Structure formats: structure tokens, C-alpha cells
Amino acid sequence: MKRFLDLGDFSRDELLSLLELARRLERQPEPRALTGKILGLLFLNPSLRTLASCQAAMARLGGSSLVINPGHGSWQLETRTGVVMDGAAAEHVREGIPVLASYCDALGIRAFAEGRDLAADLAETTFSAMARLTDKPLVNLESAVNHPCQALADWKTLDDLAVPRGGRFVLSWAYHPRALPLAVPAAALHMAALRGMEVIVLRPEGFALPAALMERAQRAAAASGGSVRETAERAEALTGADVLYVKEWGATGCYGDAAADAQLRSALTAWCVRNDWFAAAPDCRVMHCLPVRRNCAIADEVLDSARSVVQREAYNRLPVQMAVLHQLLRS
Amino acid sequence: MKRFLDLGDFSRDELLSLLELARRLERQPEPRALTGKILGLLFLNPSLRTLASCQAAMARLGGSSLVINPGHGSWQLETRTGVVMDGAAAEHVREGIPVLASYCDALGIRAFAEGRDLAADLAETTFSAMARLTDKPLVNLESAVNHPCQALADWKTLDDLAVPRGGRFVLSWAYHPRALPLAVPAAALHMAALRGMEVIVLRPEGFALPAALMERAQRAAAASGGSVRETAERAEALTGADVLYVKEWGATGCYGDAAADAQLRSALTAWCVRNDWFAAAPDCRVMHCLPVRRNCAIADEVLDSARSVVQREAYNRLPVQMAVLHQLLRS
Amino acid sequence: MKRFLDLGDFSRDELLSLLELARRLERQPEPRALTGKILGLLFLNPSLRTLASCQAAMARLGGSSLVINPGHGSWQLETRTGVVMDGAAAEHVREGIPVLASYCDALGIRAFAEGRDLAADLAETTFSAMARLTDKPLVNLESAVNHPCQALADWKTLDDLAVPRGGRFVLSWAYHPRALPLAVPAAALHMAALRGMEVIVLRPEGFALPAALMERAQRAAAASGGSVRETAERAEALTGADVLYVKEWGATGCYGDAAADAQLRSALTAWCVRNDWFAAAPDCRVMHCLPVRRNCAIADEVLDSARSVVQREAYNRLPVQMAVLHQLLRS
Numbered sequence: 001m002k003r004f005l006d007l008g009d010f011s012r013d014e015l016l017s018l019l020e021l022a023r024r025l026e027r028q029p030e031p032r033a034l035t036g037k038i039l040g041l042l043f044l045n046p047s048l049r050t051l052a053s054c055q056a057a058m059a060r061l062g063g064s065s066l067v068i069n070p071g072h073g074s075w076q077l078e079t080r081t082g083v084v085m086d087g088a089a090a091e092h093v094r095e096g097i098p099v100l101a102s103y104c105d106a107l108g109i110r111a112f113a114e115g116r117d118l119a120a121d122l123a124e125t126t127f128s129a130m131a132r133l134t135d136k137p138l139v140n141l142e143s144a145v146n147h148p149c150q151a152l153a154d155w156k157t158l159d160d161l162a163v164p165r166g167g168r169f170v171l172s173w174a175y176h177p178r179a180l181p182l183a184v185p186a187a188a189l190h191m192a193a194l195r196g197m198e199v200i201v202l203r204p205e206g207f208a209l210p211a212a213l214m215e216r217a218q219r220a221a222a223a224s225g226g227s228v229r230e231t232a233e234r235a236e237a238l239t240g241a242d243v244l245y246v247k248e249w250g251a252t253g254c255y256g257d258a259a260a261d262a263q264l265r266s267a268l269t270a271w272c273v274r275n276d277w278f279a280a281a282p283d284c285r286v287m288h289c290l291p292v293r294r295n296c297a298i299a300d301e302v303l304d305s306a307r308s309v310v311q312r313e314a315y316n317r318l319p320v321q322m323a324v325l326h327q328l329l330r331s
Numbered sequence: 332m333k334r335f336l337d338l339g340d341f342s343r344d345e346l347l348s349l350l351e352l353a354r355r356l357e358r359q360p361e362p363r364a365l366t367g368k369i370l371g372l373l374f375l376n377p378s379l380r381t382l383a384s385c386q387a388a389m390a391r392l393g394g395s396s397l398v399i400n401p402g403h404g405s406w407q408l409e410t411r412t413g414v415v416m417d418g419a420a421a422e423h424v425r426e427g428i429p430v431l432a433s434y435c436d437a438l439g440i441r442a443f444a445e446g447r448d449l450a451a452d453l454a455e456t457t458f459s460a461m462a463r464l465t466d467k468p469l470v471n472l473e474s475a476v477n478h479p480c481q482a483l484a485d486w487k488t489l490d491d492l493a494v495p496r497g498g499r500f501v502l503s504w505a506y507h508p509r510a511l512p513l514a515v516p517a518a519a520l521h522m523a524a525l526r527g528m529e530v531i532v533l534r535p536e537g538f539a540l541p542a543a544l545m546e547r548a549q550r551a552a553a554a555s556g557g558s559v560r561e562t563a564e565r566a567e568a569l570t571g572a573d574v575l576y577v578k579e580w581g582a583t584g585c586y587g588d589a590a591a592d593a594q595l596r597s598a599l600t601a602w603c604v605r606n607d608w609f610a611a612a613p614d615c616r617v618m619h620c621l622p623v624r625r626n627c628a629i630a631d632e633v634l635d636s637a638r639s640v641v642q643r644e645a646y647n648r649l650p651v652q653m654a655v656l657h658q659l660l661r662s
Numbered sequence: 663m664k665r666f667l668d669l670g671d672f673s674r675d676e677l678l679s680l681l682e683l684a685r686r687l688e689r690q691p692e693p694r695a696l697t698g699k700i701l702g703l704l705f706l707n708p709s710l711r712t713l714a715s716c717q718a719a720m721a722r723l724g725g726s727s728l729v730i731n732p733g734h735g736s737w738q739l740e741t742r743t744g745v746v747m748d749g750a751a752a753e754h755v756r757e758g759i760p761v762l763a764s765y766c767d768a769l770g771i772r773a774f775a776e777g778r779d780l781a782a783d784l785a786e787t788t789f790s791a792m793a794r795l796t797d798k799p800l801v802n803l804e805s806a807v808n809h810p811c812q813a814l815a816d817w818k819t820l821d822d823l824a825v826p827r828g829g830r831f832v833l834s835w836a837y838h839p840r841a842l843p844l845a846v847p848a849a850a851l852h853m854a855a856l857r858g859m860e861v862i863v864l865r866p867e868g869f870a871l872p873a874a875l876m877e878r879a880q881r882a883a884a885a886s887g888g889s890v891r892e893t894a895e896r897a898e899a900l901t902g903a904d905v906l907y908v909k910e911w912g913a914t915g916c917y918g919d920a921a922a923d924a925q926l927r928s929a930l931t932a933w934c935v936r937n938d939w940f941a942a943a944p945d946c947r948v949m950h951c952l953p954v955r956r957n958c959a960i961a962d963e964v965l966d967s968a969r970s971v972v973q974r975e976a977y978n979r980l981p982v983q984m985a986v987l988h989q990l991l992r993s
Contacts, residue, residue, distance in 0.1 A: 031367045036693045038721050040714065048405050048422065049430055052371065055397040056434035059369050064395070064726070066717040069404040073731040074710050075953050084957040086839045091953030094965070095972065096710055099952065102977040103718035177417045290430065291406050291422030295415040303425070310426065315433040362698045379736050379758055383702065386728040387765035390700050395726070400735040508748045621761065622737050622753030626746040634756070641757065646764040 001327045005131060005140040007148050007191060008216070012224065015194070019156055022316075022323035025061075030326070034063030037329050040104035041067045042097065043141070044077065045112045049290060049317050050141050050149065054108055057321035063329070068100060079111070079126050097133040106137035106328050113144035113181040118255040121145055121182070122212050137328035145213065147183045149324060150289050151191035153316035157309060158195065158243065160316070161285060165196045166226065167242035170284075172234075173203035174297035175271040179250025179261045184289045186213045188245050189228070193217040196224035202237040203230065204271060206251045206264045239280040245287045246273050248297050273298040278307065285309050332658045336462060336471040338479050338522060339547070343555065346525070350487055353647075353654035356392075361657070365394030368660050371435035372398045373428065374472070375408065375442040380621060381472050381480065384648035385439055388656055391649075399431060410442070410457050428464040437468035437659050444475035444512040449586040452476055452513070453543050468659035476544065478514045480655060481620050482522035484647035488640060489526065489574065491647070492616060496527045497557065498573035501615075503565075504534035505628035506602040510581025510592045515620045517544045519576050520559070524548040527555035533568040534561065535602060537582045537595045570611040576618045577604050579628050604629040609638065616640050663989045667793060667802040669810050669853060670878070674886065677856070681818055684978075684985035687723075692988070696725035699991050702766035703729045704759065705803070706739065706773045711952060712803050712811065715979035716770055719987055722980075730762060741773070741788050759795040768799035768990050775806035775843040780917040783807055783844070784874050799990035807875065809845045811986060812951050813853035815978035819971060820857065820905065822978070823947060827858045828888065829904035832946075834896075835865035836959035837933040841912025841923045846951045848875045850907050851890070855879040858886035864899040865892065866933060868913045868926045901942040907949045908935050910959050935960040940969065947971050 007015060039058045043051060051067065058065040070077045077096050078089035085092065101107050109130055113121040120126075127143035140148055163169075169192040171185060185201075189209065192199045199221065201209055208214075208230060217228045231237050238244065254260035272295060278284050286308045292298055302308060338346060370389045374382060382398065389396040401408045408427050409420035416423065432438050440461055444452040451457075458474035471479055494500075500523040502516060516532075520540065523530045530552065532540055539545075539561060548559045562568050569575065585591035603626060609615050617639045623629055633639060669677060701720045705713060713729065720727040732739045739758050740751035747754065763769050771792055775783040782788075789805035802810050825831075831854040833847060847863075851871065854861045861883065863871055870876075870892060879890045893899050900906065916922035934957060940946050948970045954960055964970060 029367075036691075036722070038718055040718075043404060046404060046406050046421075048399055048427055051405065052397055052399060052431055052434050056369055056371075059395040059397070060367070064721040066714055066721070067404070068710055068714060072404045073705060073708060073729070073734045074713065075708050078956070082957075082962060085955035086958055090708075090955065091710065092956050094956070095952050095954065095976070098973050099711055099976040100714055102973065103714050103980050290426050292426065293416035293421065294409070294423050294425070295413075296417055300413060311429055311433065314426070314430040318434050360698075374735060377735060377737050377752075379730055379753065380761055382736065383728055383730060383762055383765050387700055387702075390726040390728070391698070398735070403735045621757050623757065624747035624752065625740070625754050625756070626744075627748055631744060642760055642764065645757070645761040649765050 003131070003138045004148060004324045004328060005138065006146055007151055007194060012194065015152070018152065018323050018327065019159065021326060022156055022319040025322045025326065026319045030061060032062045033326055034058060034061040034329050037063035037105045038103070039063060039065040039325065040100045040107045041065055042100060042107065042109045043067065043069050045110050047110060049314050050110060053317035053321045054141070056318055057325055061322055061326060079130070081129065093130050094133060097130055101134035101136040104136065106139065106325065107134060108139040108141045110141035111143055113183065115179065115181065115250070116256040118210060118252060122210060139324060139328065142183050145182045145186040147187040149317065149320060150184060151187035153320040154188055154287065154313060155191050155195055156316045156320055157287065157313045160312060161309060163242050163285070167197055168200065168240055169197040169243045169245060170200045170202050170237050170241045171245045171247065173207050173271060174246045174248050174273060175265065175269050176248030176293060176296055179258065180248045182209070182213070182249050185209060185247045185249050188247065189213060189217045190220055193220035193226050193228050194224055196226040199226060199228040200237045201230035202234055203232065204268050205232055206253055207249065208252065210252050234277065235280065238277060238284065241281040241284045243285045243287055244273065246298055247288065272296060273302050275301050287313055290314050334462070334469045335479060335655045335659060336469065337477055338482055338525060343525065346483070349483065349654050349658065350490065352657060353487055353650040356653045356657065357650045361392060363393045364657055365389060365392040365660050368394035369435045370394060370396040370656065371431045371438045372396055373431060373438065373440045374398065374400050378441060380645050380648050381441060384652045385472070387649055388652035392653055392657060410461070412460065424461050425464060428461055432465035432467040435467065437470065437656065438465060439470040439472045441472035442474055444514065446510065446512065446581070447587040449541060449583060453541060470655060470659065473514050476513045476517040478518040480648065480651060481515060482518035484651040485519055485618065485644060486522050486526055487647045487651055488618065488644045491643060492640060494573050494616070498528055499531065499571055500528040500574045500576060501531045501533050501568050501572045502576045502578065504538050504602060505577045505579050505604060506596065506600050507579030507624060507628055510589065511579045513540070513544070513580050516540060516578045516580050519578065520544060520548045521551055524551035524557050524559050525555055527557040530557060530559045531568045532561035533565060534563065535599050536563055537584055538580065539583065541583050565608065566611065569608060569615065572612040572615045574616050574618055575604065577629055578619065603627060604633050606632050618644055621645050665793070665800045666810060666986045666990060667800065668808055669813055669856060674856065680814065680985050680989065681821065683988060684818055684981040687984045687988065688981045692723060694724045695988055696720060696723040696991050699725035699767045700765070701725060701727040701987065702762045702769045703727055704762060704769065704771045705729065705731050709772060711976050711979050712772060715983045716803070718980055719983035723984055723988060741792070743791065755792050756795060759792055763796035763798040766798065768801065768987065769796060770801040770803045772803035773805055775845065777841065777843065777912070778918040780872065780914060784872060801986060801990065804845050807844045807848040809849040811979065811982060812846060813849035815982040816850055816949065816975060817853050817857055818978045818982055819949065819975045822974060823971060825904050825947070829859055830862065830902055831859040831905045831907060832862045832864050832899050832903045833907045833909065834935070835869045835933060836908045836910050836935060837927065837931050838910030838955060838959055841920065842910045844871070844875070844911050847871060847909045847911050850909065851875060851879045852882055855882035855888050855890050856886055858888040861888060861890045862899045863892035864896060865894065866930050867894055868915055869911065870914065872914050896939065897942065900939060900946065903943040903946045905947050905949055906935065908960055909950065934958060935964050937963050949975055952976050
């Protein structure tokens with residue numbers, strides 16, 4: 001395994017064996033597995049879980065890490081090609097990434113969607129260009145429409161909680177003051193389909209996920225024995241749900257148009273998950289990748305209830321990160 | 332020892348034994364004591380000494396550390412409860428702290444006073460709520476009205492310099508362009524009282540420390556054989572002083588009212604410690620927790636003289652931090 | 663070796679032996695050489711290569727590092743002496759540096775030129791004052807007119823590429839939207855002269871390097887068998903050149919006057935290195951310390967060609983940093 005960029009790059013057996021490795025490292029620490037190895041972390045966007053779990057994973061395995069935060073002590077980075085760099089960015093990723101890679105044994109890169117051109121973001125234009133800049137082991141720490149480490153941690157969380165492989169997984173849109181990227185909904189949708197679940201995307205009109213993401217998930221579901229559909233009917237979607245996976249995202253019909261998006265979402269503040277959502281799904285768990293805006297996307301009463309498994313999800317970033325780095329740096 | 336939040340949580344013997352451990356680790360390094368241990372550092376406010384001494388302490392003991400700086404590469408954190416999070420903060424400490432704790436073996440948290448409601452700050456409402464969010468070993472790296480690591484380093488400094496247990500310890504207010512929190516004066520006052528010193532709080536009218544802090548120190552002094560009083564008369568206070576502990580803080584009578592505070596302090600720029608303060612205390616040492624604004628709070632002529640022991644104080648953060656972390660992570 | 667502040671502090675043999683050590687550490691890792699050692703890094707300015715290569719070097723040698731970024735999670739630092747600190751800076755380097763040094767085994771400091779007073783910057787007034795604040799091993803990570811780690815990495819790059827000792831080294835000015843410091847051109851000029859090369863400084867009128875820098879390089883060249891001259895004639899300078907070392911810098915005739923500098927440079931956007939510069943130097947390599955603004959200073963067509971060795975230069979920061987830290991902390 002040379003890169004961990006997308007769950008879709010791996011067979012189901014490879015993913016199951018990564019999950020098994022994560023569980024093994026949880027039970028049997030390997031404090032010398034990565035002795036002398038250095039992970040370079042390039043964060044073009046903020047992070048708490050991803051940053052801390054990567055650094056802790058390297059430390060738990062005996063390695064070390066270093067962090068570059070453009071704009072916070074390091075140069076702002078340009079990602080566009082062919083431009084005359086007379087603006088704020090002092091350095092281009094075409095220099096920055098290979099240089100950083102040359103000091104390290106592996107790289108992790110986070111680069112959120114630019115949020116202007118949906119087709120470009122769906123094609124992962126920026127992240128793919130960055131990934132081509134190094135031959136070193138590379139981890140996608142969230143790109144325009146992917147977040148494979150989060151998705152694998154979510155899969156482990158579902159396993160930990162003994163959620164049936166074919167259980168009902170409702171991916172629901174939730175309110176947020178601004179349009180957020182598609183990375184996590186895209187990754188969670190794909191993961192649940194790969195796992196073989198009955199996946200329902202619940203979202204208000206105007207917030208349907210792009211067809212390319214739905215179709216990809218449908219193909220994954222077809223191969224795994226699962227299913228994928230979408231609806232705007234909350235009560236129907238949630239009836240008998242095993243898991244409600246909550247996420248905020250932008251309106252795809254007016255992608256990159258903040259004003260139009262704001263107008264659409266202004267009528268949707270009621271899409272804040274509350275206890276009364278679960279009338280017909282008493283045992284339904286609530287997942288969210290975090291960070292979450294309390295009482296915007298999910299009410300306190302839900303986050304602070306036994307239904308919420310967001311802490312376990314976040315914790316699972318650590319064993320999953322350990323497994324991914326172990327695979328990348330030992331094999 | 333599970334938490335290091337307040338010197339008042341420990342008996343005098345426990346504190347003396349922590350100080351003894353600090354001295355032992357100074358003389359006899361233990362470069363493997365914390366092998367494999369990870370300290371998570373959450374800094375809601377800036378730091379130099381606290382940050383660097385914690386990281387160096389973990390490294391000197393064979394462990395490692397990771398740093399989360401909300402707003403500088405990590406999400407801004409909300410600390411208030413029950414709010415609709417539609418502002419700048421993307422994440423609540425109710426998620427952020429347990430998540431970070433789940434990756435680490437111990438946490439250190441810095442969260443300055445909010446500086447709006449004196450009663451709430453004196454009650455440590457915010458820090459206590461954060462501390463309740465994790466069961467992991469926890470270090471208070473400065474809260475609203477406490478800074479126990481600084482206080483213990485100051486105690487060690489007094490011991491290092493052979494300042495008599497019953498010596499005269501003058502805690503003096505000094506000028507600063509803005510109102511600063513009460514954490515360090517509160518912690519230094521309490522520490523000197525616990526040590527058994529003759530403590531005099533020297534401050535201009537309007538800058539008396541809150542009664543709750545004075546009374547707490549008086550109770551500590553009663554138990555240790557020391558005393559605590561306050562005055563606005565500099566010459567009297569300093570006569571025969573062993574130590575002048577300088578600190579800037581806000582006017583407590585108009586706590587949270589920046590304009591009223593500014594008006595009060597505008598007349599007090601002469602409260603900058605100069606050589607002529609020491610006419611009747613020739614051997615008096617000058618302490619300050621740093622950072623210090625030169626020629627605002629203390630003049631160059633004092634900071635650059637042999638009287639100043641601010642470097643030793645700052646250095647002592649390291650052995651004290653080592654002792655605290657050793658106790659938290661080995662026992 | 664106690665400090666690494668300027669190549670000029672060392673004999674030619676000492677420099678050659680540092681380069682030999684860098685090559686040895688490249689071939690034969692010493693993962694335990696600096697076990698237990700801590701490098702404190704104080705960055706008053708942004709960094710990617712310097713930061714990452716220092717942290718990676720310590721990790722590769724078994725040590726650790728910690729980073730203080732004033733203004734990004736740490737206090738802003740004052741460097742001027744004698745001022746009343748009532749502005750943005752909460753701490754003076756006279757406290758900050760010795761304190762940080764007291765926690766660490768060595769320090770690295772980056773402090774760019776203030777860019778107001780050319781004589782003061784040429785005299786390294788600020789950096790020298792900071793260097794005097796600690797006795798610990800110290801590395802100059804870029805000061806007003808020096809960048810010895812970059813210069814040594816550049817020397818190693820020339821050796822790696824088998825550029826003849828007496829080869830033609832053209833240091834060329836290039837366009838940048840703003841005046842940049844003289845540190846890198848000064849260091850590269852001096853290095854090439856020390857190495858014994860035929861050095862030509864190619865720059866437009868108004869951008870001649872200060873006489874003090876030219877004379878210093880001429881003295882170095884005289885001792886090493888090289889030569890140093892300057893010209894504004896690009897074609898003549900580049901004919902038969904082995905290396906074109908590209909760098910942006912400010913107009914020294916109006917140093918500190920941004921408006922005058924901007925007017926001068928506005929006519930010089932054609933000083934962007936393109937393929938047609940090399941008509942009479944087909945095998946000429948292109949060096950640049952990075953970060954570089956693509957299509958301002960150097961065109962994509964050059965940076966992306968085989969002629970460019972900027973990646974090797976940047977990579978060489980790592981073995982050179984390892985050699986410097988090995989020497990400082992082992993001897």
C-alpha cells in the first residue's frame with residue numbers, strides 16, 4: 001500500500017484487513033513499529049481530530065511528525081497552475097509538496113474543496129495534482145469530495161457498535177450557517193454503500209448530492225449487497241433507522257454561489273436534529289464527524305444523549321490512522 | 332495524583348514532595364520515565380513558557396506532546412453552554428476536549444479569564460466545566476484565577492534562592508496598558524501564604540484583589556504560620572522586603588468594564604518598578620512570571636540588574652512541569 | 663563548534679568537513695546521535711524548508727524539537743532596546759530568548775531584516791543582540807543579511823552536481839512584487855566566493871548589492887582563487903554560465919522606502935527567468951532558495967525543466983541541518 005487517498009482504491013478484503021489491523025493495534029500496541037519514521041503534515045485548512053490523531057498515531061507507533069500550516073507560521077500556498085504569482089501566496093505546491101516530502105517518509109495533506117466549480121471539485125482536480133507531486137506514501141486528510149480516514153473510522157465505529165452490515169444508514173443533511181464542502185457526506189455515503197448497508201440520503205429540496213456521488217455509491221452498493229436511495233421525507237427515512245449520520249453541506253444546484261445558497265438554507269434552520277426525530281427509531285445512533293455546531297446542526301439534547309456516538313467516532317480516528325500509517329510505512 | 336488544577340487541592344507535604352521531585356529530576360534526569368506517553372496541549376490563549384516547558388518536559392522524560400491552538404490551524408472553540416453556535420466557533424469544548432483526551436495520556440489546558448463576570452471567573456466556571464469533560468490526567472496551564480504550575484515554579488525559585496520561609500513577600504500591582512487577568516496574582520498570593528510567608532499585597536486604590544482571594548490566602552497563611560495583608564503604601568510595604576513579586580491586573584471594582592478600568596489605570600503609569608523602589612530593601616529580589624512589558628511594568632534598570640530573578644523563575648517551569656507530569660503519568 | 667551564524671566564522675577546511683559530515687549522514691544515518699537533545703526553534707517570520715528541515719533533522723538524529731511562532735499562538739516579541747513596551751508586543755526577546763534557551767540544548771532563530779536602516783541591517787544589529795542573549799549552541803535560520811544554512815546547502819548542491827570549483831556562478835536579481843531582504847543574495851554571493859567560483863552579480867540599475875557585501879565576497883574570492891564582479895548585461899553574464907542563482911531583493915539605494923522601490927521595480931517585470939535566457943549557456947543549472955513566485959521571478963517553463971535544481975537545493979537543507987546540529991550538539 002503506497003497511498004491512502006480513497007476507499008474506492010481498495011478491495012473490500014483490503015479494507016476489512018485494514019480495519020482488523022486497527023483493532024489489533026488498539027489491543028496490542030506496537031510502540032516501535034515506526035521508529036525513526038517521520039510523517040509530514042500539510043494542513044491547508046483547520047483541523048483538530050485529523051491533526052491530533054495523526055500526530056498521536058505516529059507517537060504511539062514510535063515515529064514522529066511535523067506540521068506545516070500555510071498562513072500560520074508558514075507561507076501561503078498557491079494551488080492553481082500557470083498563474084502569475086503576484087498575490088498573497090509566496091509559494092506554489094509544486095515546490096512546497098516535493099520539498100516537504102523529501103524530508104519525510106510519508107505525507108498527509110488536507111485541502112478542502114475550493115467550492116467554486118462543482119465539476120472540478122468532483123474530479124478532485126486540485127488534490128490529484130498535488131498527489132502527483134510526490135512518490136512518497138501519501139494520506140488524504142480530506143480533499144474536495146473525500147475523507148477516507150474519516151470514512152474508515154466511521155466503518156470501524158459501525159463495527160464496534162455491532163450495527164448490522166445490512167442495517168439502515170440514513171445520511172441526513174443538517175443546517176449550518178454556511179455552505180460546507182461535500183467531502184464527508186461523499187465519503188460517508190460511499191463507505192456505507194461499500195459496507196453493504198441500506199443507505200438513505202435524507203435532504204431538503206435543493207440539497208441533493210451530485211449525481212456522480214450517488215451513482216458511485218449505487219455501484220458500490222450493488223457490489224456489496226446494499227442499496228442507496230434519496231428522499232426529502234424525514235419520517236419515512238428514519239423509521240427503523242439504525243444510524244443517523246448527520247452532516248452539513250452546500251446546495252449543489254448553486255454550487256459556489258454563496259448568496260443563492262444562503263437564501264435556500266435560510267428557510268431550513270429546522271433541520272437541526274432533535275430528540276423528536278427518533279420517534280420511529282428508538283435505538284437509532286447518531287453519528288457526526290465533528291466539528292459540529294451545537295443547536296445548529298444537532299441539538300444539545302441529542303449530542304448529550306446516549307444515542308450520540310460522536311466521541312467513539314472521533315476516537316476511532318486514532319486506531320484507523322495508526323493502521324493506515326502502519327501499512328504505508330511498514331510495507 | 333490524577334489532576335493538577337490548584338495548589339489548594341494538595342497538602343503541604345504533597346507540595347513539598349512535588350518540589351523535591353522537581354529538584355531530583357533536575358539533578359538526575361529520567362530520560363525514559365514517560366516513554367510512549369503523549370501529552371495533549373490545548374491552548375486557548377498565547378503562551379511561550381508554558382508551551383515550551385511542557386513540550387520540553389515531555390521530551391526530557393522520553394514522552395511526546397502535541398499542540399492544538401484554536402484559531403491558529405485549529406477550529407475556534409466555544410466554551411459557553413446551551414448556545415446556538417452560529418458564530419465564529421466551529422466546535423464546542425464539549426466535543427473538542429474529550430476527543431483530544433481520547434488520543435492522549437494526559438491533557439494540559441490553558442483558558443484565560445473571560446473578564447466579564449468577576450463572580451463567574453472567581454468560581455472558575457469555564458475551566459471547571461472543561462475539566463469535567465475528561466477523566467484523563469489534567470494540568471491547569473492557567474485558568475481564570477489560577478496558574479498552579481507557575482505558582483509551584485515560583486515556590487521552587489524562593490527555595491532555590493534560600494528566601495526564608497517567613498520572609499517578607501510583597502506582591503505588587505504594576506502598570507500595563509490593559510486590564511490583565513487575576514490568575515497569576517491569585518496563584519502567587521496563595522502560594523506565598525501556603526509557604527508561610529509574610530505576604531503584603533501592594534496595590535493602588537481601585538486595584539484591591541477580590542475579597543475571596545484575600546480570604547483564601549489568609550486561611551492558608553493561618554495554617555502555615557504566615558500572614559497576609561494589603562496596603563497602598565509602597566515605602567512601608569517594601570521596607571525590609573525579601574521579594575517583590577510584580578504583576579499587572581485589572582481593576583476589580585469595574586471588572587469587565589474596559590473604559591472604566593482604562594481611566595483608573597491611566598493615572599498609574601508611575602507604577603513601573605524602578606531601582607528607587609528598593610531604597611529600604613537593598614537585597615530584595617524581583618520576581619515576575621513573564622511576559623513583562625519592559626518600561627511599563629518594570630524598568631530596564633531593574634530587569635537587567637542582579638536583583639531580577641525572572642530568568643530563574645521561568646527556567647523553574649521546566650523541572651516543575653517535569654515533576655507534575657511525572658506524578659500524573661507514572662502513578 | 664558552539665554557534666552556526668555565518669560561514670565566515672569558519673575556515674575553508676571546517677566548512678569542507680561540515681559538508682563531508684552532511685554527506686556521511688546522508689549515507690549512514692545516525693538515528694541515536696542526538697537522543698534526548700531538544701532544539702528550540704524561534705521563528706519570527708514564516709518558514710517551510712527551514713522549519714521542516716530542522717524538525718526532520720532532529721528527528722532523524724533521534725532528538726526532538728519545539729517551535730515558538732510569535733503571533734501564532736505565542737506572544738509577539740519586541741526586539742528594540744530601551745523602548746516603552748506599550749504596543750502590540752507583550753514580551754521582549756531579552757526575556758524570551760534566554761527562557762527558551764533554558765529549556766533546550768540548542769536554539770535556532772529566524773529574524774528577517776527590519777528593512778528600514780540598511781547600515782543597521784548590514785551590521786546585523788538585531789540578530790547579534792539576540793545571539794548575545796544566550797550561551798547555548800545557536801543556529802542562524804536567516805537574519806538580516808545572512809542565511810548560512812541555505813548557503814551551505816547550496817554549496818553541497820554545487821558539489822552534488824559536480825559544478826567545477828572555478829565554474830561561472832551568476833547570481834541574478836529577479837522580479838518580485840515587493841522588496842525582499844538581502845539575506846539570501848548576500849549568503850549565496852559569499853558562499854560562491856568562498857568556494858572559489860567566478861561569481862557575477864547580474865542586476866538591473868538601482869539594484870546593485872551594497873558595497874560592504876561585494877567587498878566581503880571579493881575578499882573571500884581572493885583567498886579561494888575565485889573572483890567577483892557585477893554587471894547589468896544579462897547576455898554577457900550568462901554566456902558559458904554553469905549556474906544561474908536567482909533571487910529577488912530590494913533596491914538598496916532607496917532601502918526602506920517602499921514607494922521608491924516599487925517605482926523602480928515596476929519597470930522590471932521582464933526580469934522573470936525564461937528559457938531564452940540560456941541561449942549561450944545550454945547546460946546552465948538554475949538555483950533558487952525557494953519559496954519562488956512562479957511566473958514572477960522564474961517562469962514555469964524553467965522551473966519545470968531539467969535545468970532547475972531547486973528541489974535538490976531544498977532537499978539539501980536536511981543533510982546540512984543534520985550536520986550542523988550534529989556538530990553543535992555532539993562536540
